[in-house]
Amino acid sequence: MIIFQGDSSVNTTRIVIADDESHITHLLSHKLKQAGHDVLVANDGQEAFDLISKILPDLVITDFQMPVMDGYEIAVKLKNQAKTQQIPLMMLTGLGHKLTPQQLIATNIKHLISKPFSARNLICKATTLLKQTQQTNQSCHWYGQNAYGERAA
Numbered sequence: 001m002i003i004f005q006g007d008s009s010v011n012t013t014r015i016v017i018a019d020d021e022s023h024i025t026h027l028l029s030h031k032l033k034q035a036g037h038d039v040l041v042a043n044d045g046q047e048a049f050d051l052i053s054k055i056l057p058d059l060v061i062t063d064f065q066m067p068v069m070d071g072y073e074i075a076v077k078l079k080n081q082a083k084t085q086q087i088p089l090m091m092l093t094g095l096g097h098k099l100t101p102q103q104l105i106a107t108n109i110k111h112l113i114s115k116p117f118s119a120r121n122l123i124c125k126a127t128t129l130l131k132q133t134q135q136t137n138q139s140c141h142w143y144g145q146n147a148y149g150e151r152a153a
Contacts, residue, residue, distance in 0.1 A: 013058040013130055014038045018048030018074065019092065020066045024115075028061060031123050045069025049077060053084060059130055061122075064093040072099065075107035088129055092117065 015037050019025050022043075029039045040055065042048035046068040052060055060078070062071040071091050078084040090111040091099075099112060111125050 012036055012038045014040065014055060015059045015061060015126070016040050016042060016048060016052050016055070016057045018042040018045065018060065018062040018066065018071065020044060020063065024063070024092070027119055028122070031119050032126070035123060035127065045071065045074050049074050052078060052087065053081065056083060057087060058133065059126060060087055060089045061126065062089060062091055064091055064097050072103065072107070075109050079107050088133055090122070090126060090129065 015032055017025050017028050017032075017039060018041075019028075020043055025041045025043075029041060032039045040051060040057070042051050044067045045062075048060070048062060048066075049069060052074070060074075062074055064071040071089075075089050075091070078087060078089070085108065087108060089107065089109045090113060091109050092113050092115055094115055097114075099109070110129055113122055113125070
């Protein structure tokens with residue numbers, strides 16, 4: 001696991017990147033750090049799942065095809081745990097990898113992004129998704145609930 005810290009003067013968000021291709025994790029980590037986010041990197045699916053379950057990040061960006069556990073399996077397992085089911089995911093896929101609408105419903109995957117991809121476009125989508133998630137969480141707290149629909153104390 002590698003940790004890249006963003007600008008601590010800003011209210012940072014935590015993002016986990018899971019990919020076995022180091023050039024992709026390095027590029028995304030660098031760009032997301034520049035945008036002020038804290039970034040943690042996992043190199044295989046099991047490492048990613050364990051890390052996500054432990055730190056509960058604000059966003060997960062995962063590759064579809066990885067050693068040990070693939071990105072879709074991570075997404076399903078996260079959706080099936082109460083503490084991780086609300087974490088949004090973005091999935092990087094090779095050309096030709098598709099997910100059915102039923103598969104997407106079984107997960108919290110918000111964006112499928114085909115490789116090769118534009119880092120700028122991916123960062124823009126991640127930023128937009130994080131803002132939407134924060135607005136949803138604030139709305140839940142406004143109505144006396146946390147992000148999981150539980151009554152706030």
